Amino acid sequence: MEDVAKRAGVALGTVSNVINRPQKVSRSTIEKVQRAISELGFVPNRAARALAAGTSNTIGVVIADLSNSFFVDMARGAESVAAESSINVVLANTDMRRSKQASNLDLFRQERMAGILLAPLPGADSSLLTGRNGTPLVFLNDAAIEGACTVSVDNEHGGYLAATHLLAIGRRRLLFAGDPAQAVPIADRLRGVERAVREVVDASLEVIRTPEVQAENGRTLGFDIASRPTSERPDGIIAAADLLALGLVQILGSDPSIRIPEDIAITGYDNNRAAWESLVPITTIAQPGEQIGAVAMALLLEEIRDPEGHEHAHSVLEPTLVVRASTQRT
C-alpha cells in the first residue's frame, strides 16, 4: 500500500480512503490512486485490515450437513442478502460431526468474523454461545435457543398442511410414516397431522414408526401395506420425508391392485429432488430454505450494525404445500 501511495504521489491514509471511503476523496485523486493500484497489481491484505479495524466484513456460515440441499439453500439465501451489503460469506461444513461444529465455530471467532450463521446439529443449546468473544450469532433451522436470534420452520404447520390436503381430497384413513422419537421436527410434523385429523369427525390416524426415513424404509413399509386386505389399507399416507414417500410410491405404484392417487394418496416432506424426479411426482411440503438463510442474514446484519439496541428475534417461517400427481391427477 505504501508503494501505491508513493506511486500515486499521495499519503498512505489517502490510499486507504480511496478504498474504504471514496466519497471523502476528490475525483482526480481517486483516479490517480486507482491507476497506481492496477499498475502495481496491489492486492489489499484483509488480515491487516481486520486487525486494524478490529473486525472483518466477512460472515461465516457453519452448516450441519452440506450434502443436504436444504442447508445449501440456506447458504444461498444468506449469501444473496449479504451480497446486497457487499459482505462476503464463507462456509464451513460440520459434516454431522460435533467436533467439527465446535472447531468451525472457533475458527470463525478467531478470525474475528463480523458474524456467524449456524445451522446446528440436533440438540444444540445455548452453550454454543458461551466462549464467544462477542461475535454475533444467529441460529438457522432451530427454534429452541435462548440468547440469540433463531430462524426456523413451523414443522407442526407443515404436518397440518399435508394432512389437511389429504382430508380435503376426501381421505379419511390416514397413515403417518416416520419415527417422532427420532427427531424433534418429525414429532412436530406428527402433532400437526394429529391436529388436522382431530378437526374432522370421521377421520382416523395410524402411526407407523420406521427406523429411518430413507427410500429403503419406504419400500419395506410399502410391501407391508400392499399385503394388507384392501379394507385395512390407508387411503392417505403422510411420509415424514420425501425419500420415504419415494419408496412407498415405488412399491405401491407398481402393485396392479393399487392406483395412486385414487386408492392411496401419498405426501412427502422437504421437496427434495427425489420428490419431483419420481415417476409419479410426489406431493410434498416445501421448506423455504433460501428464505431461512435470507431472514437469518438480515437479522445478523441488524445485530452487527446495532449490537446495543438489538433484541433477539425468533422468526418462524411457514412451509408450503406443493401438490403433485401422488395426491392429485393433473
Place this chain on the structure above:
Amino acid sequence: MEDVAKRAGVALGTVSNVINRPQKVSRSTIEKVQRAISELGFVPNRAARALAAGTSNTIGVVIADLSNSFFVDMARGAESVAAESSINVVLANTDMRRSKQASNLDLFRQERMAGILLAPLPGADSSLLTGRNGTPLVFLNDAAIEGACTVSVDNEHGGYLAATHLLAIGRRRLLFAGDPAQAVPIADRLRGVERAVREVVDASLEVIRTPEVQAENGRTLGFDIASRPTSERPDGIIAAADLLALGLVQILGSDPSIRIPEDIAITGYDNNRAAWESLVPITTIAQPGEQIGAVAMALLLEEIRDPEGHEHAHSVLEPTLVVRASTQRT
C-alpha cells in the same frame, strides 16, 4: 495476549511460543500459561497472526456448485487430508456464476490464505491464475490447465468401462444418450464408448443427443425407444448421467414388453443418489469425488511447504464401475 503473559508471569513471546511451538517451552511454563489462557478466556486473533506471520493456516476451497454432491464430496476429501496437518478449510460457493467465482478467488487471496482449491466453472483457463499474489492454487476436476496442479477424472475411461461392461454381458446394439457438444466430459465419455465398441467386431453404436441430462429427457427418450419395433431397439444403453438413466428406467421398466436388464440393459454415470434410490437400482460409473479432493489437497500442501522445489502435477484418477440391477440380475 499481553494480559495472559502478565497473569502467567511470563513474557509476551513466551505465550506465543506456548501456542505455536510448545516443544520450545518447559512443561511448567506451558501449564502456567495455559491456566492463564483459560482463566482469561483468551481467544487468539487469527487476523493478527496472519498479518504477523505473513500467511494463515487455513485453505480456501472454491466450489462451482454446492448443490452437486460430487463437489461436496471433493470438499470432504480435501478437509480430511487438511485435518491431518491441522489446517483449517473454509468453502465458498460459486453457485454457477462467473462473477462469484472471481470474487471468491479474490476474497481468499486477499485473506492471504495458505492456498486455494478451485473446482472451476466449465471453460476455466490459466487466466484464473493471473492476478494471484503467489497464493498456490490447485484445480479440481479440470485437466486442461497449464501452470498449476490439476486433479481430474478420466472420463474417456469411464465411458470405456460402461461400454465394455455392456459388451461383456453380450450386448451388441448399444445406444449412447447425451450431447457430447454440451460438455467436454460427456464428449470424453462418448470417445471411450466408441473405443470399446471398435474393439468388438459385431457391435454397433447409435448416439442420441438429448438437450439436457435430466430425468425428464430420459423419459422422453424412453418413450421414443419403447415405440420402436423390437428389432430396432438397442439392447444396451449408456446414459451420460444417472438422472438420464433414471428417466429411461422409469419408462422402459414400466413397459410390459420390455424387461430390464434382459431386453435392455442401462448404465448411468456419476453414482448419484438417484442411481441407487431407483426402483431398479442403476449400474453406474462412480467418480471418486473424495479422492479428488484428497489428492488435490495433498498436492496443495506439498506446494505450500516447498514453493521452490514444487513441480506442477496433473493427476488423473480412474472412475469405477458399480454394477447394479439395471444391467445384471443379482
Place this chain on the structure above:
DNA sequence: GAATGTAATTGAAGCGCTTCACAATATACC
C-alpha cells in the same frame, strides 16, 4: 482583503500477534 467555513489530505499511532537476536539459567564435561 480578512475572516470564516468546508473539503481534501496527511502521517503518526496503534491493532494483536510472530519472530529473532540476545540474555539468563541449567547441564555437562575436563
Place this chain on the structure above:
DNA sequence: GGTATATTGTGAAGCGCTTCAATTACATTC
C-alpha cells in the same frame, strides 16, 4: 572451578492496514 553447550525465556521490531487529530487548500462571504 571454569568453560562450553543446551535449554528457556525475553522483549522490541514490525507485519499492512485503519483511524483520527492536525494541517493545508480552496471557496464564500462581508
